[in-house]
Amino acid sequence: MTRISKYLARHLRHDPQRIGLTLDPGGWVRVEELLRAAGEHGFAITAEELREVVAANDKRRYTIDDGRIRASQGHSVPVDLGLAVVEPPEMLYHGTVGRFMAAIRQEGLRPMSRHHVHLSPDRQTATRVGARRGVPVVLVVAAGVMHADGHTFLRSDNGVWLVDHVPPGYLRYP
Numbered sequence: 001m002t003r004i005s006k007y008l009a010r011h012l013r014h015d016p017q018r019i020g021l022t023l024d025p026g027g028w029v030r031v032e033e034l035l036r037a038a039g040e041h042g043f044a045i046t047a048e049e050l051r052e053v054v055a056a057n058d059k060r061r062y063t064i065d066d067g068r069i070r071a072s073q074g075h076s077v078p079v080d081l082g083l084a085v086v087e088p089p090e091m092l093y094h095g096t097v098g099r100f101m102a103a104i105r106q107e108g109l110r111p112m113s114r115h116h117v118h119l120s121p122d123r124q125t126a127t128r129v130g131a132r133r134g135v136p137v138v139l140v141v142a143a144g145v146m147h148a149d150g151h152t153f154l155r156s157d158n159g160v161w162l163v164d165h166v167p168p169g170y171l172r173y174p
């Protein structure tokens with residue numbers, strides 16, 4: 001399952017061209033096209049396996065709709081997910097690691113290779129995100145104040161909060 005999910009992330013978020021896929025402007029590709037491209041590039045999966053991975057995915061990273069599939073967030077290729085602007089809760093969280101803290105204190109949170117800074121709705125999720133890279137450091141983001149100051153927040157289909165930049169003044173450090 002994890003192997004298939006990682007394969008999907010690579011080709012639906014970052015490098016569709018590698019297997020000859022083109023995502024539409026919303027990031028969608030036809031399921032049958034994806035299955036064919038994967039098979040032709042030595043990664044044969046069935047429609048049933050794909051549905052299972054999408055349904056069982058711990059973070060609901062992928063959405064299937066009307067015979068099409070896309071990643072819910074995390075792209076590095078240009079896509080417009082058409083997400084609604086939503087008022088965020090007062091606090092959101094960002095999980096990172098100590099070695100990035102000097103830069104983050106200086107310039108705030110930046111999207112790096114993704115389209116947006118990814119924020120979590122709770123501390124536990126942020127801890128998991130940070131732990132991918134080492135001992136997690138969880139930063140609290142004053143999202144309510146940012147919103148009041150005119151920053152735009154989007155929420156992905158799977159509940160990840162997205163924002164262009166978090167200036168250092170809105171961060172609270174542990």
Ligand code: HQG
Nearest residue numbers: 061074095096100103104107108109110112113114118129
């Ligand atoms: C850090 C996973 C230096 C930032 C997760 C992070 C998430 C800075 C790294 C989603 C910085 C970027 C996203 C600055 C931020 N200077 N470093 N100014 N600003 N950083 O992977 O948030 O499994 O692009 O703290 O669960 O770690 O892919 O972002 O450590 O939801 O679905 O630069 O990826 O989801 O790393 O993770 P990433 P992220 P998936």
